[in-house]
Amino acid sequence: MKYIVIKCGGSVLENLPKTFYEDVISLHQKGEWTPIIVHGGGPLINKLLKNLNVETTFVNGLRVTNHEVLNIVEMVLSGSVNKQVVRNIIEAEGSALGVSGVDGSLLKAIPTSDESLGFVGEVVEVNTAVIESIVSQGHIPVISPIGIGTDGQRYNINGDVAASAVAKALGANLCFISDIPGILVETDGQKSKLDKVSKAKVEELIENKTIYGGMIPKVKAAIDGLVHKIPMVGIIDGFEKNSLIDYVNGENIGTKIVLKEEIA
Numbered sequence: 001m002k003y004i005v006i007k008c009g010g011s012v013l014e015n016l017p018k019t020f021y022e023d024v025i026s027l028h029q030k031g032e033w034t035p036i037i038v039h040g041g042g043p044l045i046n047k048l049l050k051n052l053n054v055e056t057t058f059v060n061g062l063r064v065t066n067h068e069v070l071n072i073v074e075m076v077l078s079g080s081v082n083k084q085v086v087r088n089i090i091e092a093e094g095s096a097l098g099v100s101g102v103d104g105s106l107l108k109a110i111p112t113s114d115e116s117l118g119f120v121g122e123v124v125e126v127n128t129a130v131i132e133s134i135v136s137q138g139h140i141p142v143i144s145p146i147g148i149g150t151d152g153q154r155y156n157i158n159g160d161v162a163a164s165a166v167a168k169a170l171g172a173n174l175c176f177i178s179d180i181p182g183i184l185v186e187t188d189g190q191k192s193k194l195d196k197v198s199k200a201k202v203e204e205l206i207e208n209k210t211i212y213g214g215m216i217p218k219v220k221a222a223i224d225g226l227v228h229k230i231p232m233v234g235i236i237d238g239f240e241k242n243s244l245i246d247y248v249n250g251e252n253i254g255t256k257i258v259l260k261e262e263i264a
């Protein structure tokens, strides 16, 4: 069975067309690919934090997470957003089962090495049996990125990091669905999309700040995945018609991330 982990970014979640979910379901029904959705929800967390007058800050695209923020992050991701994605799949006539990374200790986590981030976690183990059990019942798994420590502590995990961890554990292809056509670079005031980008180029683009904010964890998670033998990683536009189907069919869409650029 070939798994594809589809990371749906909060940047697009509220506006993804029904056709996107129909494409996910069509992949599932054809049987060649088993889709697994991992979602984010950053903008919705921002909205709720703002309504509650709770300040929030990011370091290299990761949200500094104290106890109060953690409560709201979990509420939004494992509550509203997870169930919204499940409902969207049902509306598109598919079948989905939503879980958080806490359920069945799906995403076992430890705190990140940067202590200033608070309760931000990194995944140390994925309980793939939970995913396999959902798949064997005919559902599309929908996973929210909250991790759990062996002591029962919850962690806020960036959605891209969680998606890469799941893909690594399953040896799955990984696809980031976001609100941009791919990685953009600017030359002579003109923005253009990179079709393919290597690890070395990504590092250069972070260094010169062409890649910033939420794109940083995305490309880092992509590289980490490739180093750990994920076969294919790409960033594609969720609003572009057929983007997911084109991606799995190997069409030239979005930005593919590779460890080394092949020399022609």
Ligand SMILES: Nc1ncnc2c1ncn2[C@@H]1O[C@H](COP(=O)(O)OP(=O)(O)O)[C@@H](O)[C@H]1O
Residues within 6 Å of the ligand: 008, 009, 010, 011, 012, 040, 041, 042, 177, 178, 179, 180, 182, 183, 184, 185, 210, 211, 212, 213, 214, 215, 216, 218
């Ligand atoms: N070089 C880049 N090319 C494209 N987008 C970039 C780049 N650098 C930073 N970004 C930003 O990254 C965003 C996508 O990351 P993020 O907002 O975290 O999305 P998501 O919620 O889909 O994970 C884009 O909307 C854009 O603002």
Ligand SMILES: CC(=O)N[C@@H](CCC(=O)OP(=O)(O)O)C(=O)O
Residues within 6 Å of the ligand: 008, 009, 010, 011, 039, 040, 041, 042, 043, 045, 061, 062, 063, 073, 120, 121, 145, 156, 157, 158, 159, 160, 214
């Ligand atoms: C640690 C960390 O930054 N967690 C993210 C989790 C949600 C997420 O990743 O949402 P997107 O995919 O929309 O960016 C956050 O708190 O916003």
